[in-house]
Amino acid sequence: MTSNLIAFVSRGNYSHALMCTVSPTLIEAIGDGVTNLNAQNCFVHDLKHIRVLRYSAPAIARAAASAAMLFFSKGYSVPRAVASVLPDAPRFRPKDDGIFCSALVAAAFRTAGAPEFAAVKPMRVTPAWLQNSPHFPDVTDDLCRRILSPNNIEEMNALDGARMPSPMAGQSALFRSYFRQVMRAYR
Template sequence: MIERNPRYDGLHVFKLDLNAMQPGDVILTRNAEAARAKGKMTSDLIAFVSRGNYSHALMCTVPPTLIEATGDGVTNLNAQNCFIHDLKHIRVLRYSDPAIARAAASAAMLFFAKGYSVPHAIASVLPDAPRFRPKDGGIFCSALVAAAFRTAGAPEFAAVNPMRVTPAWLQKSPHFHDVTDDLCQRILSPSNIEEMNALDGIRMPSPMAGQSALFRSYFGRLSVPIDELMAAHPTLTEHRPTNFFECLQFISALCVAASWLPDGEEEREVKRKAKVIDALALELLSEGKLQAMEDAAEARDEESIQYTLSESFKPNPDINLDDTVGMIRATRAQIISRSSILNDPKRPPGHSMVWDEWERHTRRSLAYFERRLSALTEALDRAFPAAPKA
């Protein structure tokens, strides 16, 4: 337990209403509460140079999950563990077309584990420096949002280069409307606030903090043999994977396709290379680092769930009704999302070693989400028996 800062005694802060969040919601923030002067100065400079009020952008994928591009790459953040010191430091924007917003949220998830680009981020706020053309393949916060909406077919993003989109551009876009007051609730600072993430200040270390870098390393290992395969057999496929998750799908499809090839010399070579790539991917996924991260994250989450369960027996439980309802709905959405990769008739059991391992990993995660859903539902029914069912 981190020692509580006396500053928060009796202080009211703001938190996002998980029950009201929607996929595709865009959150703009400013690092006004940075622990170091350099962080605050950098944030202020970005906002000033880009002629806006904010320096960072996040996006809701499946509530309560937020996705963002930081120095560690494209990572996820749990909105349940976040707060804001002052509403001046945040804006929550909602796109005008809900269907496109949902599609953008799905598109954003494909960027997970992509590297961060400092040069591109600098270039985005220097419109008068045409000679500065970064060549790295990374992305930055507001470009991630713009790329997701462009992929989703948002018409006003069609002619926009995502790498030139700043938080200020998103703030001023007429295609988003401000829902900050609807989503930000004023609350008395929680007892565990020192363990939470300030969207306008200090971020706390997360057990999953290294996940993005881990997946980038996996992708780097797999991209070498995949590129060699595609170069040797250019008619095999035109789509090159761009991240680890696309590698899993590529390998799965490759193994299925290879099993149907005739028994010629070139076909045997493709089958051999497919097995080598499949085995390498299995080795990476089975090494235990990802599982260790998820075990630590689940253990931390379990502490919160057990606290909610114990409080639910008390006459005046320390349970936020809206938060609990939001977490129940979010957990159901996560279960649906993760279940979608299972029992795919195009990917029969045994066709790919790494895909079988990924499905096993997914089933384990689903079992945890089911337990969390059961515990939260039990606590809600006991603490708020008259409340509408989530």
């Protein structure tokens, strides 16, 4: 529901963003927080539901992939995701320290030194912003092919539909709980 609202308000066609770290591993921020997903265990119902965007500078893209891992296990923030499409006013600034999908991508590219992200606030970046960026050409047709459904499709994740929890979700939650305890002790 929240994702569809963000896509609608930001005038985008997509409601989620994730990125490849080291093929076939993807990283994303979802309700369980920032976690990994194996692309070899995924399928798409219809290619019109997804876009594969590739950053135009390969060296920065590799650095961004590494930088994204710094966010592994960070909590997810629905309030921050919603605030990304609201006016930038103090009353709309969430108090949590979580992240959301497209902010993860933007923060990784900003950390990697992508020049077009230098002045961008990652928490204001939506999937539509990424979709409309001239620095992320669409390579969907080059990378994706329609095939018959695999025999184990019931055990796979639909990138455009129902998802199973990531095998890394438990580890991500454990890291998050350790971090909270350390921060409480530190304060």
